[in-house]
Amino acid sequence: MTALALPWDLPRRKALEQAALALPEGVHDPREALAHVAAAGLLRECVPAAYGGVDERVQLRALCTVRAALAYRDPLYDLMFALQGLGSYPVTFAGSKSQREALLPAIVRGEAIGAFALTEPEAGSDVSAIRTTARRTGDGYVLDGEKTFISNAGVATSYLLFARTGEHPRRGLSAFLVPATAPGLTVWPQKLLTGEHPIGTLRLQGVVLPEEARVGAEGEGMAIALRTLELFRPSVGAAAVGMARRALHEARSHVRSRVQFGKPICEFQATQLALAEMATLVESAALLVERAAFLIDGGARATLESSMAKLHATETAQQVIDRALQLHGGSGLLAGSVVERLYREVRALRIYEGTSEIQKLIIARELLRSEEEQRCSSPT
Ligand SMILES: Cc1cc2nc3c(=O)[nH]c(=O)nc-3n(C[C@H](O)[C@H](O)[C@H](O)COP(=O)(O)OP(=O)(O)OC[C@H]3O[C@@H](n4cnc5c(N)ncnc54)[C@H](O)[C@@H]3O)c2cc1C
Structure with a gap:
């Protein structure tokens, strides 16, 4: 275990938070939401400085700061921001110069819209079960x-x-950048409990790609997918923290104004205990996220800390939002209320980018590594 994170560039953090919190409320269209995030300059945090970004290397603390603030404002903003990062980060670290030049500045402007296509009907937690094939032809x-x-x-x-270019479960995967307009690619929308999350199934039937569409070397797909997910995992925790903070804020306002038995319900000690526990849970989750991001930005191996951050923050956010809804009574369940929306939106975070069970398996694996192995990869 490593020391707790130090505060990171506070003026920059404040500026990012202010930009995110100034975005308009009530935007329901994904493209419109993305346009607002782009106009606020926040997508600059998704790419390196050479392609219109802020830092020489993408900084996880910046991604986490933005995600927490956007998720607080509106989970749709956070989703669109995260997908710009997930859909472009493999090109940032594994793509060719021409791929980076074509994609990354357009990602910052919000003109290119990203997506990360790993999961298949038979390959969810077990990525090595991917069946989509990329068959070599003469020139592609x-x-x-x-x-x-x-x-x-x-x-x-x-x-x-990600598609299979070889038989080996892990070393047989490769990454590709597939244009949405590619002939043979069809999209079928899926409908989730969380109504505003754009999501669907992709069918690829004889989609022809040139060799230049491959990102990284043949066989590097698994490594590219894992490296991308490792960077973004703590940022899912940050989004959870943002949603939980918003729920806590809503609960505080509600209990001050709602009167029952002749006084505001915040005067009942049971309400106060609930608020105290919720706030403590949220801030403990925020610190775990902060520590993972701090370590990763410093170039350390932080597999254990990243999984703990994602696991704890997403599970905690679910509990906090549930309690916030409870403090609202029936009004918390009214469709369209902020806590009702958060209650639905937060659920997916315990599933995507590695379920809570998979995070626990990773944590256990790290705990059971021999001391010798731990010493060899120790960040300090
Ligand atoms: C809202 C949402 C958005 C998503 N967006 C994307 C996206 O943009 N791109 C993408 O590629 N994918 C995306 N996904 C897919 C997501 O990553 C998968 O749903 C997730 O990895 C789990 O896979 P699965 O649904 O097939 O569940 P399964 O892997 O079938 O798991 C089912 C249950 O079994 C448990 N389980 C599985 N294996 C083990 C094990 N070894 N030990 C113990 N328990 C285990 C799981 O924890 C889970 O509880 C999204 C999913 C959701 C819900």
């Missing part, structure tokens, strides 16, 4: 298969998609 590939639960399906302009 032909892709066939199906992807499911792909966020931004039908909205994205390109899909960072």
